[in-house]
Each structure stands twice: as structure tokens, then as C-alpha cells.
Amino acid sequence: MPTPPDPAVCRALAADLRGAGFTADALREAWGEAADAAIARGLRGPAERALAGRDDALAVLARLFVLGRQQQAAAVEAALPRTTAAGLAALDLAAAAADGLIAPRALIRPQEFSDAAGEVQWWIASDLDEAALGGPLPEGHVLGVGGASLTLAGLQLPGRVGRVLDVGTGCGIQALRARRDADRVVATDLSERALHFTQLNAQLNGVDGIEMRLGSLFEPVTGEQFERIVSNPPFVITPRAEGVPAYEYRDGGLVGDALVAGFISGVGPLLAPGGVAQLLGNWEYRDGVDGLDRVRQWVAASDIPLDAWVVEREVLDPLAYAELWIRDGGTTPGPAFTRLVDAWLDDFAARGVTAVGFGYVLLHRPASAVPTLARYERVTQAVPGALGPHLQAALDAHDRLSRLDDDQLAASVLQVAPDVTEARHHLPGAEAPSVIELRQGGGFGRTLEVDPALAGLVGACDGDLSVGVLMDAIAQLLEVDAAALRADLLPRVRELLFTGFLTFA
CATH class of the missing domain: 3.40.50.150 (Vaccinia Virus protein VP39)
Structure with missing residues (x-):
């Protein structure tokens, strides 16, 4: 196992990065959306142009740890007053180079995301990429x-x-x-x-x-x-x-x-x-x-x-x-x-x-x-x-459905998921639609082509009446056999519940 990094130096580096405002939003603002996207494609030039002439802490750290470029030791010391160049060397993140420069040995990039617990801003270190190395990656590269x-x-x-x-x-x-x-x-x-x-x-x-x-x-x-x-x-x-x-x-x-x-x-x-x-x-x-x-x-x-x-x-x-x-x-x-x-x-x-x-x-x-x-x-x-x-919602729905036979499903009360919309396509001059689609705004963003019976059932699922009552009403409206319609629709209702178009009320 590798020697654990010094916790005190890690805390110092975190404090310095925080103090410099080294965040994803700040970097995007510093060099613009186009340059930010170009970095992901291995192009550093647009970002370097945007930072030209700047020697503030954010610019120095961006060039050192995001673009993988050598920086003047004095500028690095000023940008990282708690960590210092010696601390970076101790963490194997940078090393002294010729002519008073500090050379990065790793990249550090901000990562932001949100989940149910709230907003998160992390810094993730990894090996230098091919743009920083100027050639192919070594086989032991850590991505x-x-x-x-x-x-x-x-x-x-x-x-x-x-x-x-x-x-x-x-x-x-x-x-x-x-x-x-x-x-x-x-x-x-x-x-x-x-x-x-x-x-x-x-x-x-x-x-x-x-x-x-x-x-x-x-x-x-x-x-x-x-x-x-x-x-x-x-x-x-x-x-x-x-x-x-x-x-x-x-x-x-x-x-x-x-x-x-x-x-x-x-x-x-x-x-x-x-x-x-x-x-x-x-x-x-x-x-x-x-x-x-x-x-x-x-x-x-x-x-x-x-x-x-x-x-x-x-x-x-x-x-x-x-x-x-x-x-x-x-x-x-x-x-x-x-x-x-x-x-x-x-x-x-x-x-x-x-x-x-x-x-x-x-x-x-x-x-x-x-x-x-x-x-x-x-x-x-x-x-x-x-x-x-x-x-997780699909697995929960599957677990519940696996315990329900068709009669129990027909007795269930359902509702349309809030991200679902319906689109109807008509031929010019036609009264009835030739295609009816249900579209999902979340999940996998599925689009399903459905017939009038299923479209009518989904549209009527508002958390009030059971599926069985709705199917009987649709059978009467369409003048079809109720038992045959139920046999046709219930398997498709199971699929709509699994894929998230419908939910249990």
C-alpha cells in the first residue's frame, strides 16, 4: 500500500484552493464556455489565451493544475501560502524544475454536483493527461x-x-x-x-x-x-x-x-x-x-x-x-x-x-x-x-408489481408521472390522429407510440379511479370486449409503471 498523504498538508491545500476560489464556476468564468469545452477535447490554447497577463492565485493554479503548465515558483508560493511548494512536493503533486519553475506532477480539477443531500464542490487529483504530457499516456496512468x-x-x-x-x-x-x-x-x-x-x-x-x-x-x-x-x-x-x-x-x-x-x-x-x-x-x-x-x-x-x-x-x-x-x-x-x-x-x-x-x-x-x-x-x-x-424507482415499481396479480393491478389507483406529455400527429385534414406518442421528460427520456385505448387510459389516470374501472369505461366507449381489452392493456400498464410513465397513487 502507498504511504498515506499527510492529512495536515491536505487540509492546508484545501484551504488554499478554497481561498483562491478554485471552483468549476470560477474557471468557466475566467476562460469562457468555449475554452472550457475545448479543454475536454485536449485543447489548452483558448484557455491559456484567456488567462494571459493574469498572475492572481486562480490563474496560477488553473495553469498549473488544470492545464498542466509549469509556473514560476514565486507565483505558486503566493497562490498556496499554507501549502507551499514543499507541501506540493510532499503530496507528489508538483516538483521543482529548472529556471525557478514548478512543474506539475498531477492535475487537480474541481468537480461539482448535487444530490438529495445538497450541493457538493470537490477537487479531484489524477495523473497528467496527454495534453499536459505532450504525447501518449504511460501505461500506469491514473485517469x-x-x-x-x-x-x-x-x-x-x-x-x-x-x-x-x-x-x-x-x-x-x-x-x-x-x-x-x-x-x-x-x-x-x-x-x-x-x-x-x-x-x-x-x-x-x-x-x-x-x-x-x-x-x-x-x-x-x-x-x-x-x-x-x-x-x-x-x-x-x-x-x-x-x-x-x-x-x-x-x-x-x-x-x-x-x-x-x-x-x-x-x-x-x-x-x-x-x-x-x-x-x-x-x-x-x-x-x-x-x-x-x-x-x-x-x-x-x-x-x-x-x-x-x-x-x-x-x-x-x-x-x-x-x-x-x-x-x-x-x-x-x-x-x-x-x-x-x-x-x-x-x-x-x-x-x-x-x-x-x-x-x-x-x-x-x-x-x-x-x-x-x-x-x-x-x-x-x-x-x-x-x-x-x-x-431506484423502477426497481421499487418492479418489486411491487411482482407481488400483484392482474386482478390486484386492476384494483390499483394510478397517476401519470409529472414529466410525461402526449403528442398527437394528424395527417392533413384527418380528424383522428395517425400517431399518438407518450414522451418522458426524465428517466431515459423514452418516447412510446400508443394506441387510442392505452392513450385514453393513461390520460385518465389521475389518482381517482382504479385501473379496472377506467378500462371498463374505455371498452364501453370504444365498443370493444372489456375482458379482451383488459388482457391487452394490463401487461402494457406494468411496463409503463416500470419505465416511469405511470406511478402508484
Whole structure:
């Protein structure tokens, strides 16, 4: 295990960052929205232009820790009076360079978000990126907070729990987020440097209750159980070929999608009854077998019966997948890029891979030991916001629905969710609509095409009359058989309750 960072120096650095107003809002104001977006694409020039001529503490720290540029030692000392350059060196965040300059050894970027407990402003340290390094990343690189990290953080279920496990913690962002709702968090990683950053970030932001353990995947927690498990594992499919970088933060060292397969089939024993595991992953479309069908096989291979909800968000062809992850490592087009593309394509061809899917996996260990949820779906539209509360509401609805037979559901009183709207499309001059759509403003932002009977039922669900009474009235209005209509509508009502278009009154 790495030597823990000095708590006193971490507190001093937090006080200095706070004193300098080193926040996400302040940085966006300093260099503008366009430059802020450009930084995410690896372009530092617009932000540097905006800060030109400024030597205040915010500008100095922005250049040092966000843009990864060397700064004059005197300016750094002035910006960090409590920490000093010696304190930065003690935390391995910066080091003295030639000509009286301080060189960053890590990035520190503000992260802001809100949840049910309130607004949060953190600082997250990680390794220098390719823009700061001026070239490809080293294989031991510890990634900062990227798009995948934010996605998984937004997927975490809300609600108080006892113990949470963060597998492959990296810079620790998932562990910090999980600690907001958990009594204790265990964060594991096979990289000592990753655990160093997790410890540093926890202390820098005053977050306790996170235990660090060194090791691969489930090895450090064998025999233990957790109410929640969260993981952004090294799921990227990488050729096992000479000359192909194996980045620790994204490559698990296995062939194809074997790491995700092993995680899904092996996580069950670590879940306490009623516990939930959430992860991101890639899966191959291989030899004519659909990617989601392969994930279904992995769930079925678990020794512990599990509920599963798997959402595929996108599918890439082998070439697009290769280019995405080669660029991610900092390799730009040229001979080296071409060699890496060939290695990826050869690897995919050897296994008959025609596409790669990416998505979210939610696994639940039912307390009854009898799974009742097996949902594998494709949802490719943009998602309006964090999905954690929506996922929890869907699981709660499923749990309630699994205890209701059709007669009990018909006796239930429902209401339309407040984010649902209806759109009707008419052909010119036509009295009746040719298409009726229900649109969801939250959750997955789903749009469903419905028939007049279901549209009428949803529109009448105002928390007053039962579903059965409403269906009988609609059958009479449409002059159709009431029993046949009920048999048609009730399964669709279950789906609308799960997906959040309807709620129990």
C-alpha cells in the first residue's frame, strides 16, 4: 500500500484552493464556455489565451493544475501560502524544475454536483493527461473524472446503505460518491498509484470512512459481502499483441470481453441478499451471437441467481472502436496509429467480432433467491440527467408489481408521472390522429407510440379511479370486449409503471 498523504498538508491545500476560489464556476468564468469545452477535447490554447497577463492565485493554479503548465515558483508560493511548494512536493503533486519553475506532477480539477443531500464542490487529483504530457499516456496512468466516470456516478442508486465496494477505484470518484450514502466504503485497485490518488482525494475533500485495499477485482474482498457494489472496470477490449499499450485504467489484461464476463458471472457471492451491483461494460457481437444475448449468458452462469437489467447505449463497428480507444491513449494519426488499428482489427477478426456494445449493467441479488427481473434493452437516445433515482424507482415499481396479480393491478389507483406529455400527429385534414406518442421528460427520456385505448387510459389516470374501472369505461366507449381489452392493456400498464410513465397513487 502507498504511504498515506499527510492529512495536515491536505487540509492546508484545501484551504488554499478554497481561498483562491478554485471552483468549476470560477474557471468557466475566467476562460469562457468555449475554452472550457475545448479543454475536454485536449485543447489548452483558448484557455491559456484567456488567462494571459493574469498572475492572481486562480490563474496560477488553473495553469498549473488544470492545464498542466509549469509556473514560476514565486507565483505558486503566493497562490498556496499554507501549502507551499514543499507541501506540493510532499503530496507528489508538483516538483521543482529548472529556471525557478514548478512543474506539475498531477492535475487537480474541481468537480461539482448535487444530490438529495445538497450541493457538493470537490477537487479531484489524477495523473497528467496527454495534453499536459505532450504525447501518449504511460501505461500506469491514473485517469481523472471523465465522461464514463460521471455516467456511473449518476447511475448510483440513492438511499442509505451499510457497506459499499468500489472495484477498480482509480482516482476514487465513485468511492467518494458512494460514501455520501454509505456508512463505509471499501475501494480496491491493482494500482498503488490509483490508491494514492484515492487517499489523497478523500483527505483533500474531508471524506472519511473509505478503506483502501490493493489487489485485482474481487481478490481483496474474498468472502465478504456488500449491500452495494459499483465499478467502472477496465473493460476496454485491447489486443494482446506486442507493441499495443496496456493501460491499467482501461485494460484488464484479458482477451476480448472476458473481464466483464467474469465480473458479471462472479460478483453474486459478494452481494448481500437484496444487494445491487452496478457497472459499465463492453460486450462483443461474436460469430453471429447478439451482444446482449452474450451478457444474458454471463448472468445465467452466476452461481448466485441474479436479477438483471442491462441497457445497451451504443454499438460500434470494429474500426470505429479501435480508433476511439487508440485516440484515447494519446496516439495521433500516423504510422504508429495505423499499426495499432491493424492490431485491433486482427484481434477482432480472430474471434469473429463484428461489433462492440457499450452500456450499463445492474445486477440484484433477490432476498428470496428467485430472480424476477431479466431486462435486456437498447436505449440510444440522449438521457436528460442522472439516472440513479429513476433506476431506484423502477426497481421499487418492479418489486411491487411482482407481488400483484392482474386482478390486484386492476384494483390499483394510478397517476401519470409529472414529466410525461402526449403528442398527437394528424395527417392533413384527418380528424383522428395517425400517431399518438407518450414522451418522458426524465428517466431515459423514452418516447412510446400508443394506441387510442392505452392513450385514453393513461390520460385518465389521475389518482381517482382504479385501473379496472377506467378500462371498463374505455371498452364501453370504444365498443370493444372489456375482458379482451383488459388482457391487452394490463401487461402494457406494468411496463409503463416500470419505465416511469405511470406511478402508484
